[in-house]
Amino acid sequence: MVRRITHFRRVFTLLLFSLILASCDQSPSASPVQNTLTIDQVEKNDSGWPRSIMTREGLLTLEHEPTRIVSTSVTLSGTLLAINAPLVASGATMANTSVASEQGFMRQWSDIAEERGVVSLYQTEPNAEAIIKANPDLIIISATGGDSVMKLYDQLKDIAPTLVIGYDDKSWMQLAQIFGDLLGLETQANHIVQDFEKQLSLTKDTITLPPQPTTAMVYYQDDTGANIWTSESAQGRLLEELGFTLAIIPEDIKGNISMGLRNDIVIATGERFPDAVTGHSVLLFAASRDRENALKDNHYLQTTSAIKNNQVYAVGDDTFRLDYYSASHLLTRLNTLFGNKKHVE
Template sequence: MTKKTSLALVLTTTMLVTGLAAGCGRNASSEAVTQKIDTSVTRSAEGSAKSSSDHPAYPRVLKDEMGNEVTLPSAPTKIFAPNLEDTLVALGVAPVVQWSTGSRPKMYLQDKLKDVPSIAFAGGLPPEPEAVMAHEPDLILLHNANHMESGVYDKYKMIAPTYVFKHTDANLESSVRVVGDLLGKSAEAEKALQEYKEHVESAKKELAPHIQGKKTAIIRFNGRGMFFIKYDFFSGYVLTKELGFLPSQIVSGGGINLSLESLPDLDADYIFLINDASTGDAFEKDLTESPVWKSMEAVKNGRTFKVEGDHWLSGGLIAHMKVIDDVKGLIAK
C-alpha cells in the first residue's frame, strides 16, 4: 500500500469515526478542554434554528472569512490553531497542540502552555496531515488566506472542520471575537478585549510625555540579515497605532531590508533592536559597531534599546501587552 493510499484510508476512517462520535456524543473525560459554542442563531440541516448562547443547536453551519462552509457537528473541544495560541490563551483555552519553529514554541506563552505538545512548522512549512491527525483535533483554525493558496486547507479540512481567516493580524479585535464565538467564549473575548484597551489607555497616558512627536523604528536581525518591522502588524502596530509613536518615513515608504548604506536616512528618535532567537548575532554586531550607527542621534541620546522575547514578533493581545510593558520599562523609568 502506498503512503498516499494509506493517508486517504486513514482520513476517510477518521471522518467516519468523527461522524459517529457526533451522533453518539463525546466522553468528557477524554477531552483536554470542554467548551460551548456561543451564538444566538444556529443553522441546522433543516434550516435556521433559534438557540441560546449557552445551549446552541447542532450541527452548526457557518462560513469562514474565505467563504468556505464549515459544519460543526458538536461543540469543539480539541482545537488546533497554529499562530492563534495567544488568542486561545487569552480566552482561557488550551490548544490540543501548539505551533513550533521546529526548535521551540512561542516562549512567552509557556507559563500557560508548557504541558501542551508542540508540532513543528520547520522552515515555515506546515506539518503533514498525518502529524496533525495524530492529535485528533475537532476544529482547526488557520490564521491567514495563504493556507488556501498553498493547498493546506484542502488537506486539513479532511481531518476536522477547518475555519480560515483572511489575516488575523490585520484586525486583531475582530479575530478575537470570531474565535470567541466559535469556541463559546464570547464573554471571555469581550473581557479580554476590554482589559487590553484599558492596558493601552493607561500606557498611553504614562508614555505621552516621552513619545509625543517622536518617531520610532524596529530593526530585526536573523540569519538572513537585518530588516525593519513594518507598522501594520506585531510590535510595529503596537508602537505606532496603539502607543502613538510616529512612523519613520524610511520604514513607511520603502522595503523592509536595511543596509549600513541606508542607515543615515533612518529618521527615528527611538530604535528597538530584536535579535531573533540569537540567530542574527553577526548582523547585529556589524550594525552596532559601525561608525555610522554610533553617530546617529538616537544612539547618542541613549534611545536605542535591545529587546528580548518572541512577543515582539507575534500578534495577539498577550504579546501586545508584553510589548507595551517592555516599552514602559525602558523609556518611562
C-alpha cells in the first residue's frame, strides 16, 4: 500500500510540473507580432501572406489579399484609388458642391471612381446597413476627422476585418506606402509616390516663394474664422517640403479641438482669428479666387501683414483633402501663382 501511494505521488508531481512548464512556455510567445509592432507598422509573412498591422484598436491580420475594400473615409478613398486598390464602395460627403460631385465624391478623383464602378455608400451620415450590403472583405475607417465613423467600429469589426487608421498625422504618401504594404500593392504605391516626388522636386526648383512665413488655412464661408494647417498636416508637410515656412500660431490660440483629437489643424474663430493670422502671406485651401477677396475684405484682418501687403492666394477648391490627385493639382496651382520668378521673398 505504501509503495502504491508513493508511486501515485511521484506521477502526480511529474504531471503538475509538466503543466507548469507548458504554461510558462506559452505565455511569452502568445503574440510576438503584437509585442513588436508600433502603430501603423505592417508585418509581412515571408511567403507574402498573412500580413498584420498594428492599429489604435489593436492588431489586425489579413489572411489573404483583399478583393472587396470598403472605405468609410472619403479622404482615404483617393489614396486607395491612386494605388489601384480594389475599392468597391466609399463613404461620401455633401453632393454637388465646389469640392464634391453628385455622388458626393471628391471632384479630383470622382471620374476615376465612376470608371472603376465605385459605389457611393452614403453622403455625410454613416449607414452601417449600406456598408454591410457592399459585402466587404476589408473595411477601412479613419481614426479622426469629419469622415470618421468610429461610432460604428464595434458593429463593423464583426462583419469584416476593419482597419482604423489616422490621416491627421501623416501625408498621403505615407498612407500610400502603408496601404501598399498591407494590401500587397507595394509596386503601385512606390510608383505613384516616385511620380509625385518628381513633380514636387520640379515645382520646388521652379517657384519663387511669396513673403515668408506663410499662414495656410481653410477660411470659413461665413467669414468668422479658419482652420489653420499645422506642420503635422498633409498640407503643412507638403508646403515645408517646397521650402515654405509655416507661420507660428500663438499658444493661446491652440487647444480648440473639433472632429476628434487632431494635430493637423488649429481652429481660430472670433476675436482670436486675427491673432492667429501671423504670416506675411496667406494660402487659402479649399478655395477659389473669390475667397481671396472675401478674406481681404474681412475688417477684423485689416492690420495683418498679409492683408496690408496684398499677399493672399487661393490654391484650389480641391485642396481640403490631399491625395495624389489633389496634391498634383496643388503643385500645378503653385506653379501658376509663383513660377517664373513672379514674386520676391
